Amino acid sequence: MSILEPSVEVLKDLHHRMLRIRLFEEAAGKLFEGNKMPGFLHLYVGQEAVASGVCVAMREDDQVSSTHRGHGHLVAKGGNLNQMMAELMGKADGYCNGKGGSMHICDLDLNMLGANGIVGGGAPIAVGAGFANKYRGNDTVSVVFFGDGSTNIGAFHEAAAMASALKLPVLFVCENNEYGEYTPRHKVMAITDVVDRAAGYGMPGVIVDGMDAIAVHEAALEGLARARAGEGPSFIEAKTYRYYNHHGVQTLGMKYRTDEEVEEWKKKDCIEGFEKRVTEAGLISADELAAVRAEVQAEVDAAVEFGENSPYPDPSTLLTDVYTEMV
Amino acid sequence: MTATETATENAETARELTYVGAFNEGIKQLMREDEDIFVAGEDVGIQGGVFGSFSGLADEFGERRAVDTPIAEQAIVGLGIGAAVAGLRPVVDLMFMDFIMVAMDQIANQAAKLKYMFGGKAELPLTITTNGGAGLSAAAQHSQSLEAFLCHVPGLKVVMPSSPHDLKGLLVACVRDNNPTILVKNKAMLGVTGPVPEELYEIPLGVGAKVREGTDVTIVAYSRMVSESMKAAERLADEGINCEIIDPRTVQPLDTDIIVESAKKTNRVVVVHEAVRFGGLGAEIAAQVQEEAFDYLDAPVARVAAPFSPIPFSPGLEGHYVPNAKRIAAGIRETLGRPAPGA
Ligand SMILES: Cc1ncc(C[n+]2csc(CCOP(=O)(O)OP(=O)(O)O)c2C)c(N)n1
Numbered sequence: 001m002s003i004l005e006p007s008v009e010v011l012k013d014l015h016h017r018m019l020r021i022r023l024f025e026e027a028a029g030k031l032f033e034g035n036k037m038p039g040f041l042h043l044y045v046g047q048e049a050v051a052s053g054v055c056v057a058m059r060e061d062d063q064v065s066s067t068h069r070g071h072g073h074l075v076a077k078g079g080n081l082n083q084m085m086a087e088l089m090g091k092a093d094g095y096c097n098g099k100g101g102s103m104h105i106c107d108l109d110l111n112m113l114g115a116n117g118i119v120g121g122g123a124p125i126a127v128g129a130g131f132a133n134k135y136r137g138n139d140t141v142s143v144v145f146f147g148d149g150s151t152n153i154g155a156f157h158e159a160a161a162m163a164s165a166l167k168l169p170v171l172f173v174c175e176n177n178e179y180g181e182y183t184p185r186h187k188v189m190a191i192t193d194v195v196d197r198a199a200g201y202g203m204p205g206v207i208v209d210g211m212d213a214i215a216v217h218e219a220a221l222e223g224l225a226r227a228r229a230g231e232g233p234s235f236i237e238a239k240t241y242r243y244y245n246h247h248g249v250q251t252l253g254m255k256y257r258t259d260e261e262v263e264e265w266k267k268k269d270c271i272e273g274f275e276k277r278v279t280e281a282g283l284i285s286a287d288e289l290a291a292v293r294a295e296v297q298a299e300v301d302a303a304v305e306f307g308e309n310s311p312y313p314d315p316s317t318l319l320t321d322v323y324t325e326m327v
Numbered sequence: 328m329t330a331t332e333t334a335t336e337n338a339e340t341a342r343e344l345t346y347v348g349a350f351n352e353g354i355k356q357l358m359r360e361d362e363d364i365f366v367a368g369e370d371v372g373i374q375g376g377v378f379g380s381f382s383g384l385a386d387e388f389g390e391r392r393a394v395d396t397p398i399a400e401q402a403i404v405g406l407g408i409g410a411a412v413a414g415l416r417p418v419v420d421l422m423f424m425d426f427i428m429v430a431m432d433q434i435a436n437q438a439a440k441l442k443y444m445f446g447g448k449a450e451l452p453l454t455i456t457t458n459g460g461a462g463l464s465a466a467a468q469h470s471q472s473l474e475a476f477l478c479h480v481p482g483l484k485v486v487m488p489s490s491p492h493d494l495k496g497l498l499v500a501c502v503r504d505n506n507p508t509i510l511v512k513n514k515a516m517l518g519v520t521g522p523v524p525e526e527l528y529e530i531p532l533g534v535g536a537k538v539r540e541g542t543d544v545t546i547v548a549y550s551r552m553v554s555e556s557m558k559a560a561e562r563l564a565d566e567g568i569n570c571e572i573i574d575p576r577t578v579q580p581l582d583t584d585i586i587v588e589s590a591k592k593t594n595r596v597v598v599v600h601e602a603v604r605f606g607g608l609g610a611e612i613a614a615q616v617q618e619e620a621f622d623y624l625d626a627p628v629a630r631v632a633a634p635f636s637p638i639p640f641s642p643g644l645e646g647h648y649v650p651n652a653k654r655i656a657a658g659i660r661e662t663l664g665r666p667a668p669g670a
């Protein structure tokens with residue numbers, strides 16, 4: 001496809017969302033290293049083009065269901081960085097009042113139905129949201145992001161079977177980063193392209209370069225349009241890569257992947273590549289890109305400060321929110 | 328001493344090992360002994376398990392016997408069931424105890440009942456290993472203690488070791504047992520060290536241990552709550568309260584005798600567990616104690632356990648959720664009608 005196809009507005013939006021994810025995640029990683037972020041931290045760095053490409057193509061009322069690597073999906077959906085950072089730090093002003101943390105971050109007002117600690121857990125939920133959309137007769141679409149590894153679990157297959165059988169408005173977006181934790185995909189999957197699985201459910205599927213936000217955006221527009229038109233679910237496989245370790249911030253020196261492989265993928269960096277393309281094409285100036293970066297960095301810095309200043313939740317809140325109070 | 332004799336802590340060969348190191352040594356020794364034993368699960372091969380439990384297995388035994396599986400908990404347990412029925416002795420790993428729920432059909436409807444449904448004709452020498460427990464800010468889906476679910480299903484044996492020594496000995500018993508067993512390590516204990524004999528030894532399933540001798544009250548605790556109870560007992564000793572601690576070690580089958588015997592001596596029982604109080608093992612133990620030692624009791628059997636909510640992420644909340652020495656001590660004072668120090 002030609003770079004000229006998306007409008008400059010769309011290009012700026014893609015860039016802005018990718019940068020917000022990248023800088024947010026880098027800041028979160030620093031806090032984690034400084035022991036200011038408890039629990040598990042699954043960073044999204046490297047994969048920003050996928051969440052951004054899809055979310056720019058989505059409408060605000062479209063829903064997202066996500067994974068353990070979910071920060072990027074919430075940021076791309078327009079998440080508030082202050083509330084996100086506070087939540088990751090376990091603070092009272094966080095999105096979930098400190099009860100959920102990284103793996104359960106959500107914003108229902110933005111129709112982001114939550115990250116998920118259970119691999120595969122998000123797919124059936126997206127199918128349910130798609131069902132509600134169809135039931136109501138609106139043309140809202142639900143999108144589920146999931147990893148390559150999660151397509152080995154029953155929940156994914158049951159969700160795909162259900163969505164296609166009931167012809168629900170769902171977009172399946174597989175982020176194939178070639179690993180599930182510390183195990184390479186090829187060791188635990190007999191096919192190379194995850195998208196092959198879509199055919200078994202009668203779903204159209206495409207492979208896109210997951211380091212290219214423009215390509216992802218285009219594929220998402222098609223899948224979303226198809227779902228909106230009542231033609232049922234479709235499947236996008238985005239080939240991508242996570243720079244950091246499965247959990248935490250180590251990048252190199254890992255037993256399960258080579259440093260050379262990491263460096264190769266970094267050459268295809270979604271943000272660097274994007275900035276080069278749009279400046280060379282004369283669509284956005286380098287100055288403007290730098291200004292956006294400074295602005296996003298300020299937003300992230302403010303989020304860190306907000307998180308640090310927020311108190312831990314009051315112990316009196318421990319047993320609230322288990323049930324909805326009936327009045 | 329023979330390989331199957333119960334070792335004691337002062338066995339000549341004992342060295343300091345970590346909890347996870349004791350598991351790792353045990354599984355390697357078992358695999359050297361029996362060619363039919365293999366391990367399978369997510370990241371257990373090349374990576375050696377996310378917690379290091381299976382470290383070095385792929386190197387020593389090859390990937391034929393240290394199998395990296397797809398993320399597919401139902402099929403992981405099913406692989407173990409089928410392979411066991413077909414004559415092997417599988418050890419299958421579910422990374423976090425929370426994920427047993429993804430595999431619950433295979434565990435509770437299949438593994439647990441196969442022998443009975445087949446009129447006794449099948450044998451299922453299957454061991455499921457997993458990691459439970461809170462305290463690491465791992466939040467609501469990576470911290471649970473779900474032993475009560477498992478204990479409720481006839482046909483399963485459930486093991487919750489409280490020390491490196493017990494972990495190795497109980498692992499051996501689980502793997503050698505011809506029934507489905509579930510061995511639950513505690514994640515917050517992985518680095519805890521203790522004396523572990525070098526040779527292979529077995530701690531029989533269903534036999535508890537008296538880990539502290541006392542006269543005033545019996546604490547029944549398992550897994551990490553044993554060390555927290557020990558701390559509480561030390562504090563209370565300064566207040567003139569002498570606690571006995573019983574660690575059942577396996578929660579199914581449960582060593583009721585050792586608990587009842589202690590209850591008859593101390594006349595007071597406090598059960599401690601990390602799992603939520605409602606419907607937890609504490610309820611079962613309290614019921615059994617009152618059935619068998621009602622006339623000996625000077626106070627109701629008390630429970631110190633987690634409150635009824637999912638496990639919160641924030642350290643600011645989780646610290647108030649998981650039982651600790653302080654809360655255990657408070658529970659004991661209450662059972663004895665003693666005021667808090669300084670009160
Ligand atoms: C049911 C279940 N099994 C295992 C895990 C542990 N786990 C967390 S992330 C992960 C790997 C997921 O791989 P993939 O779906 O490719 O996502 P990625 O981490 O690569 O983004 C595993 C095994 C889990 N959280 N839930």
Ligand SMILES: [Mg+2]
Pocket residue numbers: 147148149175176177178179180181
């Ligand atoms: Mg992956």
